[in-house]
Amino acid sequence: EAKHNGRNRYELFRPELEAASRVRRQVEIDLRRALHRGELQMHYQPIIEKEGCRISGYEALIRWQHPVRGAIPPMDFIPIAEETGLIHELGARALNLACQEAATWANGATVAVNLSPVQFKNSELVKTVALALEDAGLPAHRLELEITESVLLANTEGNIRTLQALKDLGVRISLDDFGTGYSSLSYLRSFPFDKIKIDKSFVRDMGESREAMAIIRAITGLSSSLLIEITAEGVETEEQFRQLQVEGCSHFQGYLFGRPVAAEHRIEELDGRGAG
Ligand code: C2E
Ligand code: MG
Numbered sequence: 001e002a003k004h005n006g007r008n009r010y011e012l013f014r015p016e017l018e019a020a021s022r023v024r025r026q027v028e029i030d031l032r033r034a035l036h037r038g039e040l041q042m043h044y045q046p047i048i049e050k051e052g053c054r055i056s057g058y059e060a061l062i063r064w065q066h067p068v069r070g071a072i073p074p075m076d077f078i079p080i081a082e083e084t085g086l087i088h089e090l091g092a093r094a095l096n097l098a099c100q101e102a103a104t105w106a107n108g109a110t111v112a113v114n115l116s117p118v119q120f121k122n123s124e125l126v127k128t129v130a131l132a133l134e135d136a137g138l139p140a141h142r143l144e145l146e147i148t149e150s151v152l153l154a155n156t157e158g159n160i161r162t163l164q165a166l167k168d169l170g171v172r173i174s175l176d177d178f179g180t181g182y183s184s185l186s187y188l189r190s191f192p193f194d195k196i197k198i199d200k201s202f203v204r205d206m207g208e209s210r211e212a213m214a215i216i217r218a219i220t221g222l223s224s225s226l227l228i229e230i231t232a233e234g235v236e237t238e239e240q241f242r243q244l245q246v247e248g249c250s251h252f253q254g255y256l257f258g259r260p261v262a263a264e265h266r267i268e269e270l271d272g273r274g275a276g
């Protein structure tokens with residue numbers, strides 16, 4: 001009977017599903033090779049501080065230059081790295097590259113590195129971060145770790161302990177893509193985040209959507225009482241920048257100021273754009 005059920009279930013496998021899993025397997029193989037051949041790089045996008053409109057830091061964003069398929073965006077391989085467990089090695093690589101790069105920056109700018117929720121399943125995460133800092137000789141206060149609220153959904157207590165251990169190293173913790181998904185303002189009470197990043201979808205829609213604007217106001221309103229810095233991501237226009245300043249955002253990131261670029265093209269000063 002069990003065997004029979006098993007066979008029936010196997011027949012439910014559709015060709016598209018097999019094709020999808022073949023693609024996943026191929027990406028996995030390619031990704032392993034990419035890790036060994038150094039096809040993964042970090043790009044850096046400036047984060048602007050309100051006061052004086054200077055660059056206070058950079059977000060490190062992973063890039064895969066595939067020898068045949070060209071540039072593959074993170075959203076096309078991060079989920080597969082998460083499914084296959086390669087995210088642990090990939091995440092450690094991202095941390096190491098970003099810390100080593102940031103250690104060469106003369107102006108003491110911070111570097112922000114994204115952590116996948118899956119990395120929190122690895123008990124070595126705190127050690128990996130500590131080692132990346134030590135190997136690079138980067139002071140912990142110059143590293144920010146960006147997490148999404150999904151980290152607070154599963155294994156909440158364990159993950160909050162891990163976050164606290166990371167914070168005890170001296171690194172700062174940002175809550176990324178805030179306002180999307182299961183977002184709840186109550187998450188802000190479960191952990192003392194240093195920064196909240198307003199998701200770029202709200203910045204994109206704030207001109208037309210009263211809802212988007214209301215959410216931005218709710219976040220900035222709360223931040224002043226909780227003493228959390230607010231970064232607006234996806235700032236593309238002067239109008240968005242002006243309005244977000246009025247709403248009380250302290251940091252800004254987006255194409256208006258600079259796109260993510262390879263380390264050697266990193267801009268160190270604003271050229272006047274958005275300086276008003
Ligand atoms: P994220 O952390 O929210 O990063 C911001 C994304 O917005 C980046 O996309 C960035 O290129 C894009 N962006 C910045 N300014 C603008 C703008 O003005 N307009 C628009 N439309 N987009 C803008 P990217 O580089 O494709 O990365 C996508 C996501 O992939 C990231 O979202 C992050 O969740 C993930 N990711 C990137 N690098 C890493 C990494 O090293 N590790 C992990 N775990 N995830 C990463
Ligand atoms: Mg991010």
Ligand code: MG
Pocket residue numbers: 176177197199200233
């Ligand atoms: Mg984000």
Ligand code: MG
Pocket residue numbers: 177199200
């Ligand atoms: Mg985002």
